[in-house]
Amino acid sequence: MREVKLTTPLSEKDVRALEVGDRVLLSGQVVTARDRAHRYLVEEAVPGKLPFDLAGGVVYHCGPVTRRRDDGTWELIAAGPTTSARMNAYVGALVERFGVRAIIGKGGMAAGLLKTFGECGAVYLSAVGGAAQSLAAAVERIDGCHKVDEFGAPEGLWLLGVRDFPTVVTMDAHGRSLHDEVEATSGRQLRTFLDTA
Amino acid sequence: MKLVESIVELYRRMSCELPVDVTAALEAACAREKAGTPARDAIEAIIENGRLARENGRPICQDTGCPVFYVVRPRAPSEAEIREAALRPQREVGWQPVKRAHLKSPGETDIRDAILEATRRATELGYLRPNAVDPVTDVNSGDNTGEGFPIIHIEEGTTGALVIDAMLKGGGSENVGARYSLPDASLGAGRDLDGMRRCVLDAVHRAQGRGCPPYVVGVAVGGARDATAALAKKQLLRTLDDRSPNAALAELEAELLEQTNRLGIGPAGLGGRTTVLGVKIARQHRHCACYFVEVSFGCWAMRRARLALDEYGATHA
Numbered sequence: 001m002r003e004v005k006l007t008t009p010l011s012e013k014d015v016r017a018l019e020v021g022d023r024v025l026l027s028g029q030v031v032t033a034r035d036r037a038h039r040y041l042v043e044e045a046v047p048g049k050l051p052f053d054l055a056g057g058v059v060y061h062c063g064p065v066t067r068r069r070d071d072g073t074w075e076l077i078a079a080g081p082t083t084s085a086r087m088n089a090y091v092g093a094l095v096e097r098f099g100v101r102a103i104i105g106k107g108g109m110a111a112g113l114l115k116t117f118g119e120c121g122a123v124y125l126s127a128v129g130g131a132a133q134s135l136a137a138a139v140e141r142i143d144g145c146h147k148v149d150e151f152g153a154p155e156g157l158w159l160l161g162v163r164d165f166p167t168v169v170t171m172d173a174h175g176r177s178l179h180d181e182v183e184a185t186s187g188r189q190l191r192t193f194l195d196t197a
Numbered sequence: 198m199k200l201v202e203s204i205v206e207l208y209r210r211m212s213c214e215l216p217v218d219v220t221a222a223l224e225a226a227c228a229r230e231k232a233g234t235p236a237r238d239a240i241e242a243i244i245e246n247g248r249l250a251r252e253n254g255r256p257i258c259q260d261t262g263c264p265v266f267y268v269v270r271p272r273a274p275s276e277a278e279i280r281e282a283a284l285r286p287q288r289e290v291g292w293q294p295v296k297r298a299h300l301k302s303p304g305e306t307d308i309r310d311a312i313l314e315a316t317r318r319a320t321e322l323g324y325l326r327p328n329a330v331d332p333v334t335d336v337n338s339g340d341n342t343g344e345g346f347p348i349i350h351i352e353e354g355t356t357g358a359l360v361i362d363a364m365l366k367g368g369g370s371e372n373v374g375a376r377y378s379l380p381d382a383s384l385g386a387g388r389d390l391d392g393m394r395r396c397v398l399d400a401v402h403r404a405q406g407r408g409c410p411p412y413v414v415g416v417a418v419g420g421a422r423d424a425t426a427a428l429a430k431k432q433l434l435r436t437l438d439d440r441s442p443n444a445a446l447a448e449l450e451a452e453l454l455e456q457t458n459r460l461g462i463g464p465a466g467l468g469g470r471t472t473v474l475g476v477k478i479a480r481q482h483r484h485c486a487c488y489f490v491e492v493s494f495g496c497w498a499m500r501r502a503r504l505a506l507d508e509y510g511a512t513h514a
Contacts, residue, residue: 077259083369130496132246132255133257186402189461
């Protein structure tokens, strides 16, 4: 596997150079968003009017555990990915309208998004589901948060400052999805188990 | 004895310390995956994650789940025993009035209240993420308590001890749970154990990497929807080396462990040799018209623990 270090904001050229299987170590800033935040971004928010910039940005499907310190700043306790498939309906708009270049999550997303990724130059990066401490170790700081009081802590948008955040490309801008490949291979094996019993 | 504190400690252990059998199974899985593959990277991160969580006293996973409690409370005295104790309070009798002092401290009215209070404290301490959302108002309660949250099953035991088994059930694994009503023509699944086998294979295939494999798979077969759903989830409490006392089910557990792993879904669903760490099956007598197969998934972060309290004190396992 190739190992690539990238820093946000991501350029179209860097993202298009990525291929399924590449290890990507991300530095810079990622924005967490789950179900509620996706609906907000796509249905209510206006690109350019947010308190953060998503152009060339990275959206992380994550609802972190955080704790407010006595001085009012936030401490990150745990931050692993949530299941991305729940956000299938929204991610296309994030890429097309907001210029998001990478999604980090777990479990992969709908094959239909591969077309958008190819057209706009975007990728899906898998982080290890459940590995909330290994991943939190790559988060250096919380730069801010948005809508946390309104949506609740897990559903809010957290701006995380990361260094060498470990991911692997599992959907690229060339139409490949490791998730679809694993599903197809395991499906063939499943059929042999169902037919030969 | 402070019941609330003991349950907070139960929460800490569940949230921050992976059970030893699960850790051992993950380490064995790591050795099976080829170096340099996404599967091997994933399982190495999982093992490193377990070490960090334990050492730093932090949650293994940011989704600290929905807590599920299985409480066996001390046996209540019978009418005859109460009468005898009341009539002859000084005499040594066979039955010892259950010593409930260890269950109570000021403000604790019963076990349920103690669990709720411990849940609030565990949330404050950062062992739990606030996960309880009212589906009507969409408001997060902020402290992991709410209608039917946590889930608490209470039954009466046969001794004076209080035993609490609990798990933290993540939402990702909960979402990939599946239910089948047999026969199911699309799977070629009839109303028999082979039909059940087909359902479990199909459920694991459908789950892919969405619920954080390697999974622990709990299965229940029977004939009532509510009972099989609860029974399948309760199987996730069993240690990985536990085999069903029913010979046919024990055989099927082993066969399904082998077959689900040959699906090749792998750690994190990125392909690989370990998809499932254990398959645990239980049965409930079914209504003659019904044949349900319920499949409940535990993610690799299979967080479960036990607290036992008797007159001698608290035991954590």
